[in-house]
Amino acid sequence: MRPAARADAGRARRRWRGPDLWDGVTLAGFAVLALLVLWPLGQLFRASFHAEFTGEFGLSNYATFFGSRYFRAALWNSLAISALSALGALAVGLPLAVVMARRRIPGGGAVRILIVLSLMSPPFIGAYAWIILLGRGGVLTRWAQAAGVDLPSIYGPGGIVFVSVLQLYPLVFLLAYGALQRIDRSLEEAAAILGRRPANAFLTTAFPMMRPAVVTGALLVFLAVLSDFGAPILLGENFEVLATLAFRLYLSEVGGEPAMAATTSVLLVALAGAAILLQRLLLAGRSHAGDSTVAPPERRALRGAAERLLLPAFAWGVVLVANLPLLVIVYTSFLETRGPVFGEAFSLMSYRTVFATVGRAVTNSLTFSALALALIAVAGALLGYLLARRDTAATRALDALLMIPYVIPGTVLGIGFITAFNAPPLYLTGTVAIIVVAYFIRRLPYMVRAAAAIVYQVDRAVEEASVNLGAPPLRTFRKIMLPLMAPGLLAGATLAFVEVINELSATVVLYTGRTVTMPIATYSQVIGGAYGTAAAVASLLVLVTGLALAVFNLVGGREDRMSL
Amino acid sequence: MADISIRGAVKRFSGQEALKRLDLDIRSGEFFTLLGPSGCGKTTLLRLIAGFHEADEGRLAIAGEDAGHLPPWRRETGMVFQNYALFPHLSVFDNVAYGLRQRGLPRAELAARVHEALARVRLGPFAARMPEQLSGGQKQRVALARALVIRPRVLLMDEPLSNLDARLRIDLRRDIRLLQQELGITTVYVTHDQEEALAVSDRIMVMEAGEIRQIGTPHAIYDAPEHVFVAGFIGACALLPGRVRGGALEIAGARLPPPAPLPEGAEVTLALRPQDLALAEGPGPDRLAGRVRLASFLGAQTRLTVALDAGGEVEADLPRGADGRLPARGAPVHLAPLGGPLFDARPGPGQGRRLA
Numbered sequence: 001m002r003p004a005a006r007a008d009a010g011r012a013r014r015r016w017r018g019p020d021l022w023d024g025v026t027l028a029g030f031a032v033l034a035l036l037v038l039w040p041l042g043q044l045f046r047a048s049f050h051a052e053f054t055g056e057f058g059l060s061n062y063a064t065f066f067g068s069r070y071f072r073a074a075l076w077n078s079l080a081i082s083a084l085s086a087l088g089a090l091a092v093g094l095p096l097a098v099v100m101a102r103r104r105i106p107g108g109g110a111v112r113i114l115i116v117l118s119l120m121s122p123p124f125i126g127a128y129a130w131i132i133l134l135g136r137g138g139v140l141t142r143w144a145q146a147a148g149v150d151l152p153s154i155y156g157p158g159g160i161v162f163v164s165v166l167q168l169y170p171l172v173f174l175l176a177y178g179a180l181q182r183i184d185r186s187l188e189e190a191a192a193i194l195g196r197r198p199a200n201a202f203l204t205t206a207f208p209m210m211r212p213a214v215v216t217g218a219l220l221v222f223l224a225v226l227s228d229f230g231a232p233i234l235l236g237e238n239f240e241v242l243a244t245l246a247f248r249l250y251l252s253e254v255g256g257e258p259a260m261a262a263t264t265s266v267l268l269v270a271l272a273g274a275a276i277l278l279q280r281l282l283l284a285g286r287s288h289a290g291d292s293t294v295a296p297p298e299r300r301a302l303r304g305a306a307e308r309l310l311l312p313a314f315a316w317g318v319v320l321v322a323n324l325p326l327l328v329i330v331y332t333s334f335l336e337t338r339g340p341v342f343g344e345a346f347s348l349m350s351y352r353t354v355f356a357t358v359g360r361a362v363t364n365s366l367t368f369s370a371l372a373l374a375l376i377a378v379a380g381a382l383l384g385y386l387l388a389r390r391d392t393a394a395t396r397a398l399d400a401l402l403m404i405p406y407v408i409p410g411t412v413l414g415i416g417f418i419t420a421f422n423a424p425p426l427y428l429t430g431t432v433a434i435i436v437v438a439y440f441i442r443r444l445p446y447m448v449r450a451a452a453a454i455v456y457q458v459d460r461a462v463e464e465a466s467v468n469l470g471a472p473p474l475r476t477f478r479k480i481m482l483p484l485m486a487p488g489l490l491a492g493a494t495l496a497f498v499e500v501i502n503e504l505s506a507t508v509v510l511y512t513g514r515t516v517t518m519p520i521a522t523y524s525q526v527i528g529g530a531y532g533t534a535a536a537v538a539s540l541l542v543l544v545t546g547l548a549l550a551v552f553n554l555v556g557g558r559e560d561r562m563s564l
Numbered sequence: 565m566a567d568i569s570i571r572g573a574v575k576r577f578s579g580q581e582a583l584k585r586l587d588l589d590i591r592s593g594e595f596f597t598l599l600g601p602s603g604c605g606k607t608t609l610l611r612l613i614a615g616f617h618e619a620d621e622g623r624l625a626i627a628g629e630d631a632g633h634l635p636p637w638r639r640e641t642g643m644v645f646q647n648y649a650l651f652p653h654l655s656v657f658d659n660v661a662y663g664l665r666q667r668g669l670p671r672a673e674l675a676a677r678v679h680e681a682l683a684r685v686r687l688g689p690f691a692a693r694m695p696e697q698l699s700g701g702q703k704q705r706v707a708l709a710r711a712l713v714i715r716p717r718v719l720l721m722d723e724p725l726s727n728l729d730a731r732l733r734i735d736l737r738r739d740i741r742l743l744q745q746e747l748g749i750t751t752v753y754v755t756h757d758q759e760e761a762l763a764v765s766d767r768i769m770v771m772e773a774g775e776i777r778q779i780g781t782p783h784a785i786y787d788a789p790e791h792v793f794v795a796g797f798i799g800a801c802a803l804l805p806g807r808v809r810g811g812a813l814e815i816a817g818a819r820l821p822p823p824a825p826l827p828e829g830a831e832v833t834l835a836l837r838p839q840d841l842a843l844a845e846g847p848g849p850d851r852l853a854g855r856v857r858l859a860s861f862l863g864a865q866t867r868l869t870v871a872l873d874a875g876g877e878v879e880a881d882l883p884r885g886a887d888g889r890l891p892a893r894g895a896p897v898h899l900a901p902l903g904g905p906l907f908d909a910r911p912g913p914g915q916g917r918r919l920a
Contacts, residue, residue, distance in 0.1 A: 464636075468614060471637060475666075479662075
């Protein structure tokens with residue numbers, strides 16, 4: 001060993017401490033974020049300051065926007081449905097979390113699984129399923145009509161909020177439930193000993209500690225609805241929100257108004273950013289109280305007829321209604337159909353139609369998602385490690401940049417991508433690459449966070465031990481850190497896969513006939529009135545999603561990772 | 565086996581000097597301990613030798629070869645960490661084999677050397693276990709085997725025992741010392757525990773604030789401290805301020821004969837260990853007067869904590885009396901100093917140095 005060491009000394013003197021792999025990763029991270037986030041956003045921003053037809057620089061687009069009742073309405077509509085959905089999700093998710101955390105509900109385990117399941121089912125599929133149930137000529141609508149009752153319409157803002165709440169209340173539930181589980185029982189006991197009645201003790205001790213979870217949950221729902229494209233486009237009809245407005249302005253059949261689309265996009269991003277700032281302000285100086293080692297209060301058995309009847313009915317009612325769409329989709333996919341009308345007999349005709357007409361969507365979805373996933377996994381592992389282990393001005397800046405994709409709605413990203421990559425040298429419009437790269441950048445931040453969280457848990461000395469035993473940094477990363485990160489990376493990748501394969505709002509801007517995906521096929525079949533085919537594609541999507549989640553559970557998605 | 569030579573080593577962290585121009589030589593085969601309170605630079609120095617830090621100035625040579633510019637993976641040192649730092653996804657065998665695999669050893673020789681190393685730390689039967697199935701002491705023995713199996717030029721240990729409970733610490737430090745003597749490997753050992761340092765070391769280097777206060781055998785460090793910091797840090801020791809006046813040492817109201825001629829007016833610190841004080845029958849000009857605050861029975865002797873009338877506190881060990889009676893709390897006592905080292909107390913570059 002020693003002669004070799006001596007021979008290497010001269011070389012090492014120059015190389016060691018010089019630029020290394022991680023400097024390269026930092027640089028590549030900046031390049032990727034600059035190209036895929038800053039450049040498209042900058043293009044949108046720039047376009048929003050150039051008048052639509054004359055190209056004159058100024059605020060004319062914003063003047064047009066705020067001068068038009070139609071545009072203003074979209075802004076207010078967006079805010080209204082996002083806020084109402086957040087409130088609705090709180091109204092459902094909070095009581096459910098309290099009941100599930102503090103009372104023994106029959107079949108409680110199944111209820112918790114169903115809650116997570118409704119979160120994982122593709123968002124726009126919920127909207128579509130409710131059209132089948134409550135739309136014009138919907139199953140429930142016709143039953144009610146036969147009984148002489150007029151059910152409220154699923155179309156319009158009420159329907160969007162209804163579908164969004166059922167889709168997103170699990171976000172509030174999971175955070176609130178997790179917070180309740182981290183509150184030590186002795187706190188409420190102390191309050192009780194001090195003379196508080198149980199309900200009072202809960203409100204004065206546990207409830208304030210849940211505040212961060214409540215604020216964060218509400219914000220997540222607000223952001224999700226603000227950037228949602230699927231539910232408003234399927235249910236909104238004449239009810240325009242910013243996401244659908246930007247889409248229609250950009251891809252209008254009469255040529256489009258790209259400058260106004262850009263202006264709408266900028267406003268949408270600004271709103272999302274403002275919502276995040278608001279959350280930061282509301283939670284400033286507060287950390288999530290408690291830790292995971294405390295003993296949460298025991299679940300009490302149900303007492304009295306009222307509790308015994310109402311609480312299980314509430315819990316089971318919520319999860320069954322929320323999961324009804326999945327059932328409806330799968331059931332109707334096996335029915336004989338003619339256009340939007342379902343027959344009585346079972347048939348595989350919808351699936352035959354799928355493979356005859358939009359079979360490409362299935363292979364496309366799988367291919368694009370797999371490609372995006374590979375990119376996300378590699379980049380996520382490298383960047384996650386970098387951010388966890390190197391604390392420099394550069395890595396902090398990179399960390400901040402990585403926050404941006406969180407607040408870019410899919411539609412905006414899609415429009416930005418087309419605007420930015422529509423000219424050489426990066427002429428990507430209509431390619432597979434533009435879709436894969438959009439998926440990649442949308443999910444990358446989540447993967448980086450997941451990877452960094454694992455790296456934080458590994459003592460630095462473990463890596464130093466490896467280096468000390470003769471393994472240079474890169475080999476140490478491969479032999480020690482990668483195996484340690486693998487289960488978490490795989491779990492994160494599976495969730496990313498689920499998100500990516502269900503992606504609609506960016507894809508709908510970016511796809512062409514060649515690059516149609518399963519969500520796009522479902523969307524266009526619904527729009528075209530082919531409900532059977534739509535149900536079949538959606539069912540395949542549900543199947544793939546379910547398989548991926550099963551893999552997630554197998555590879556180490558332990559109960560606690562889902563915070564249940 | 566190899567000696568280590570460090571010349572003029574300076575290490576700065578964001579402008580602050582963590583190591584202030586250190587010169588030291590560690591002999592081949594020696595058990596050399598870096599001792600000091602947290603923040604004194606001992607771990608920084610160890611990591612400098614391992615190559616995890618690069619010195620801002622100065623030279624480092626291992627076995628006579630310049631090593632300061634070698635990356636840590638080429639230094640051929642074996643390091644044992646405070647938190648064990650075992651590879652959690654590898655079995656005990658694979659943990660120990662890791663360094664040998666980096667060196668591309670043939671399979672048969674590799675297995676033989678791993679088993680030999682595990683046998684040395686008495687973990688032969690545990691080769692197939694995973695780290696999480698081991699106790700803290702077993703983990704640290706695996707870490708020791710993993711560091712030794714590569715036959716490093718030096719063994720580096722960073723507070724290896726501080727996460728273990730008291731009993732295990734004593735057992736394991738004995739094992740470490742026996743193994744080190746058996747292999748004759750140059751060992752640099754970092755600890756803040758002075759008792760541990762005294763028990764295992766050939767030589768100890770006491771550090772304070774990035775500077776060397778003394779390098780010496782455990783005996784020399786204990787009996788002949790060269791700096792007031794060393795006297796205060798090692799063992800129980802009272803540090804009493806005093807002044808030379810009229811040819812005598814004035815300390816806590818007593819006038820003592822100076823052990824060596826000292827200039828008039830010199831400000832000094834006298835270090836008194838519990839065994840350097842004897843109980844006197846009555847008052848006298850060369851006695852320290854005070855009252856008993858605490859009397860602790862230690863088996864072989866009784867240790868008195870005495871609050872001096874002139875201010876300050878000393879501890880004194882009394883031989884165990886036949887009647888086993890302890891002085892009462894608050895009882896007046898007179899103590900006769902039997903002599904201890906004197907240190908310069910005048911502010912300046914010489915402050916803390918031994919005078920006599």
